[in-house]
Amino acid sequence: MVKIPFCKVACDGNELEYVREVLDSGWLTTAGKTHTFEERFRECVGARFACAVNSCTAGLHLALEALGVGHGSKVLVPTMTFTATAEVVRYLGADPIFLDVEYGSSLITPEILTGAIRKYPGAKVFIPVHFGGQAAPLLNENGRGLLDLCRESSIDVVEDAAHAFPAKCLGRMVGSLGNVTCFSFYANKTITTAEGGMVTTNDPAIAKRVKVMRLHGIDRDVWNRFTADKPSWEYDVVAPGFKYNMPDLAAAIGLAQLERADHFRKERERCARFYLERLAGIDAIDLPHVCCNMEDHAWHLFVIILNERSPVSRNQLIKIMAERGIGTSVHYKPLHRMTYYRERYNLRPENFPNAERIWKGCVSLPIYPSLSDDELDYICNVIWKALGEE
Numbered sequence: 534m535v536k537i538p539f540c541k542v543a544c545d546g547n548e549l550e551y552v553r554e555v556l557d558s559g560w561l562t563t564a565g566k567t568h569t570f571e572e573r574f575r576e577c578v579g580a581r582f583a584c585a586v587n588s589c590t591a592g593l594h595l596a597l598e599a600l601g602v603g604h605g606s607k608v609l610v611p612t613m614t615f616t617a618t619a620e621v622v623r624y625l626g627a628d629p630i631f632l633d634v635e636y637g638s639s640l641i642t643p644e645i646l647t648g649a650i651r652k653y654p655g656a657k658v659f660i661p662v663h664f665g666g667q668a669a670p671l672l673n674e675n676g677r678g679l680l681d682l683c684r685e686s687s688i689d690v691v692e693d694a695a696h697a698f699p700a701k702c703l704g705r706m707v708g709s710l711g712n713v714t715c716f717s718f719y720a721n722k723t724i725t726t727a728e729g730g731m732v733t734t735n736d737p738a739i740a741k742r743v744k745v746m747r748l749h750g751i752d753r754d755v756w757n758r759f760t761a762d763k764p765s766w767e768y769d770v771v772a773p774g775f776k777y778n779m780p781d782l783a784a785a786i787g788l789a790q791l792e793r794a795d796h797f798r799k800e801r802e803r804c805a806r807f808y809l810e811r812l813a814g815i816d817a818i819d820l821p822h823v824c825c826n827m828e829d830h831a832w833h834l835f836v837i838i839l840n841e842r843s844p845v846s847r848n849q850l851i852k853i854m855a856e857r858g859i860g861t862s863v864h865y866k867p868l869h870r871m872t873y874y875r876e877r878y879n880l881r882p883e884n885f886p887n888a889e890r891i892w893k894g895c896v897s898l899p900i901y902p903s904l905s906d907d908e909l910d911y912i913c914n915v916i917w918k919a920l921g922e923e
């Protein structure tokens with residue numbers, strides 16, 4: 534029986550060697566490996582500062598806190614995302630404002646943002662999600678990008694780049710563009726540390742605040758306290774911070790993954806090209822709208838959308854594929870459909886027409902480096918058959 538999981542981590546580089554170094558060092562949590570990981574990641578995205586944290590959710594929380602989001606603040610977020618993007622807004626007592634997305638890419642476009650800024654004057658922060666690994670149009674060759682629009686309205690930008698390493702916007706690395714960018718290294722992401730995340734910024738004040746708040750509001754790095762030649766017990770607490778630091782064990786895996794990130798991305802691009810070519814003729818499917826160069830896309834997800842011409846429903850296709858041994862997923866059930874947000878903010882599906890169309894038909898296909906051309910061929914054949922277009 535064929536078994537193709539939805540995702541599969543590749544840990545076939547220097548992971549074991551670097552983890553062994555940490556185990557042998559006598560100190561397992563935040564210290565030298567985390568600092569090296571921060572430095573390498575920072576160089577890779579071209580940002581001035583990088584702060585490793587224990588999840589992207591923690592990073593988003595810290596970023597909003599550093600920008601002064603609090604009770605009464607309004608934060609613009611897409612509805613087509615994971616709950617983490619909006620829940621961090623609630624952690625701070627602020628309110629998310631949910632925006633519809635573009636059909637096909639699930640991104641917020643300049644047109645959507647322009648309408649939202651007009652409708653909700655006074656929004657403090659915008660969180661674009663680089664859905665599936667494709668950068669939202671922060672910069673725009675032929676007009677104003679999302680960053681221009683935000684700058685004109687004094688809105689800060691915190692990028693949710695959970696899917697988007699390594700990705701580029703008009704040739705510039707995601708991670709060096711908005712006020713703050715947050716990456717995820719959760720187990721199913723493009724590179725992983727099991728659990729983990731990274732905050733990057735060019736703003737020294739934000740970097741300082743994130744560093745202090747990720748570790749209890751202590752005014753110095755704890756690893757200095759425990760590992761310096763002359764350890765000092767003394768430290769001060771300048772704010773009620775959080776416990777969001779990344780342990781060296783995780784950073785060791787991250788360093789090895791980072792070395793292979795470009796190779797992983799190329800392999801996922803191979804999968805995406807295969808799907809785009811082989812599924813192009815199916816009338817019942819809308820393929821992902823790729824608005825950037827294929828090489829600039831991180832290709833974390835490959836989402837097809839069954840349209841109104843499909844002979845089977847989304848759930849039926851998922852069932853058929855599961856019966857043939859193929860794992861799939863759904864990105865996403867939009868946040869306006871989730872009980873908490875729907876009830877608290879009185880959200881109605883008719884205000885999110887594109888997200889509704891996507892949600893009704895979307896299926897995420899397997900996409901990872903070790904997925905072979907034979908497996909891709911098998912998946913495409915199953916989809917062709919299921920849609921009656923053999």
Ligand SMILES: Cc1ncc(COP(=O)(O)O)c(C=O)c1O
Nearest residue numbers: 588589590615617695717718719
């Ligand atoms: C769009 C998006 N944002 C944020 C997160 C949260 O990432 P983490 O699990 O690292 O906190 C995820 C995780 O899946 C995500 O998909």
